[in-house]
Amino acid sequence: MARVVVDVMLKPEILDPQGKAVHGALPRLGFDGVVGVRQGKRFELELDGAVTPERLEQVRAMAATLLSNPVIEDFSVRIDGEPEA
Amino acid sequence: MRVGVVTFPGSLDDVDAARAIRAAGREAVPLWHGDHDLRGVDAVVLPGGFSYGDYLRCGAIARFAPVMTEVLAAAREGMPVLGICNGFQILCEAHLLPGALVRNHRQRFVCRDQRVRVDNSSTAWTAAYGDGQEIVLPLKNGEGGYVADKTTLDRLEGDGQVVARYLGGNPNGSLRDIAGICNGAGTVVGLMPHPEHAVDALCGPGTDGLGFFASLSGRVAQPAATSVTASRASTSPTP
Secondary structure (H helix, E strand, C coil): CEEEEEEEEECCCCCCHHHHHHHHHHHHCCCCCCCCCCCEEEEEEEECCCCCHHHHHHHHHHHHHHHCCCCCEEEEEEECCCCCC | CEEEEEECCCECCHHHHHHHHHHCCCEEEEEECCCCCCCCCCEEEECCECHHHHCCCCCCCHHHCHHHHHHHHHHHCCCCEEEECHHHHHHHHCCCCCCEEECCCCCCCEEEEEEEEECCCCCCCCCCCCCCCEEEEEEEECCCEEECCHHHHHHHHHCCCEEEEECCCCCCCCHHHEEEEECCCCCEEEECCCHHHCCCCCCCCCCCCHHHHHCCCCCCCCCHHHHHHHHHHCCCCCC
């Protein structure tokens, strides 16, 4: 078993009202010094067997097809426990 | 003329869409998301609602429903398809229309009667209107902000693919006040406001929406390049 993590974020140029709402709430709770918040999604995919380059390529295809919408979002793929691939 | 209305899990406005189709004198045919079957319809409406609970992204999962394989194939052959609200989101997710719909800029769900201007009355779904005609349609969405990159927006404007624009203030942050767009052939239209809720003065702001369903001509399944001309040549009477 191996776990692959896909992070999906709105592209920088796309307005993120949810992130803005969170950003607006922080000072009200007494948390200062945050100049921006962007909200994204994290997917954890459990794979059977080892993570091979082919499997990683397959996960990238999943991310580009279903997990993210390339028109408005970017994604990154990494094996859990390892730095970003 | 037979017009299909797809029901996905979480569709809300499929019954109203069918009623609007009948009010315009067409036959409404229910289509099921799980079937690989369009039941011989001449056009398809993807209705509003929250297909698959809006999980992942609005329309992202509905796009891969079995019936959508058939809808996409038929649309590419020139069959008229109208996506309303969630249907518009599905058409963008399916890349049948460019751009995407994101959360409203002020984080609020919008529900109001909205003034809209029809900017392109030569599509398969707007032939009953005049260019520049102002109409009032109900608008109700949480993720109705239309976005696309500048090149795409310029191309849409240049090619007359902006079908409708919001008037009297932008309700959801849509770039360039865009309320609806179409594909290059004018057969596939995505619209955020709801014409199917404006077909009876008793339970809507008026009957301004009827034109979308009355516009459909009997001519269908034209090769994509000639569809706009075909719908122009056989304009239906204004309701």
